[in-house]
Amino acid sequence: MGDGTELGRVRGLGSAQEGAHHWWRQRVTAGSNLFFLVWFMISLTRLGGFDYASIHQWISSAWVAVPLIMLVISTCWHARLGLQVLIEDYQEDEGRVMWLLVAEYFLAIIAVTAIFSILKAALVVAAVAGPTAA
Amino acid sequence: MATVPPKPDRPISPHLGHYRMGPAMLTSIVHRITGDGLAVVGGLLFTWWLAALAGGKESYDYFLSWFTGPSWNVLGYIVGVGLTFTLFQHMMSGIRHLVLDTGAGYELKTNRTGAILTFVGATVLTILFWGLLLKDVIFAGAK
Numbered sequence: 049m050g051d052g053t054e055l056g057r058v059r060g061l062g063s064a065q066e067g068a069h070h071w072w073r074q075r076v077t078a079g080s081n082l083f084f085l086v087w088f089m090i091s092l093t094r095l096g097g098f099d100y101a102s103i104h105q106w107i108s109s110a111w112v113a114v115p116l117i118m119l120v121i122s123t124c125w126h127a128r129l130g131l132q133v134l135i136e137d138y139q140e141d142e143g144r145v146m147w148l149l150v151a152e153y154f155l156a157i158i159a160v161t162a163i164f165s166i167l168k169a170a171l172v173v174a175a176v177a178g179p180t181a182a
Numbered sequence: 183m184a185t186v187p188p189k190p191d192r193p194i195s196p197h198l199g200h201y202r203m204g205p206a207m208l209t210s211i212v213h214r215i216t217g218d219g220l221a222v223v224g225g226l227l228f229t230w231w232l233a234a235l236a237g238g239k240e241s242y243d244y245f246l247s248w249f250t251g252p253s254w255n256v257l258g259y260i261v262g263v264g265l266t267f268t269l270f271q272h273m274m275s276g277i278r279h280l281v282l283d284t285g286a287g288y289e290l291k292t293n294r295t296g297a298i299l300t301f302v303g304a305t306v307l308t309i310l311f312w313g314l315l316l317k318d319v320i321f322a323g324a325k
Contacts, residue, residue: 075283078276085273089266093314098250100242103235127221134218140186155225162229165236172236 070129077126084119104169113170117163124159128152205297209275216272224265266311271304 091112095102106112131151135144201207234245249258278296281287287296313320 075280078280082273082276085269089269089311093311098246100235100239100246103242107235124225127217127225130217131221134214142185155221158225158229162232165229165232168236169232 070132074126074129077122077129080118080122081126084115084122087115088119107166108170110170113166116166120159120162120166124155124162128155131155205294209278209297209300212271213275213279216268216275219268220265220272224269227261227265263308263312267304267308270307270311271300274300274303274307 091106095106107116128151132148135147135151139147198207198211231245234241248254249261278287278300281296287293
């Protein structure tokens with residue numbers, strides 16, 4: 049384990065116990081956000097319609113559902129880190145613990161709901177179409 | 183996370199009120215506002231859209247009815263254009279941050295130009311995006 053060297057502290061063995069983890073994760077998710085959001089926004093312009101049938105058909109492709117789930121994970125993680133910075137900068141007293149928990153739970157709920165919805169929308173159509181197609 | 187002990191009166195770090203607003207400062211503030219706005223408003227609307235889709239045609243049509251149709255069209259454009267501009271602005275500003283992270287772009291002129299370019303880029307991308315979305319409407323109107 050770390051003996052208090054600078055490298056050890058940077059690796060997360062200092063008193064804060066996390067070193068540059070937050071900063072680095074924010075950059076990593078920024079990169080993946082950029083990739084998936086460019087894909088997402090281009091996809092939206094190519095849909096041709098936003099009615100139920102068009103969107104349902106679009107999302108039932110694995111080439112859409114999988115990157116869309118990745119987008120949700122990446123953006124929610126990034127959003128959680130970003131809200132943390134906001135809270136830490138402006139909420140100086142103990143109230144920040146509560147707000148950090150609110151941010152944490154909020155994005156957990158958003159992420160799980162979004163992922164479940166993508167899976168349901170994508171898979172229900174496959175389950176219905178599967179047996180009848182066979 | 184520890185309690186902040188009461189501090190003696192020392193000079194505090196210059197904050198927003200002490201500097202003249204410039205492009206770099208504006209970009210920094212806007213990056214924070216757009217980012218946290220996207221995290222909350224963007225997250226809620228995006229998830230509502232997906233949940234409504236998963237709920238079936240009825241719930242999806244209900245979602246759409248909030249932003250389309252004769253009476254709510256305006257809300258759709260305000261939210262839609264607002265959110266896309268917010269996203270593109272945060273994206274352009276984020277790319278600028280990644281460049282700054284490498285240690286580049288801190289010369290006064292370069293830094294200022296980069297800050298202004300984030301707004302130019304976001305505006306161009308927003309117009310391009312909505313132009314592509316509405317190209318049928320636009321061309322139909324031109325005929």
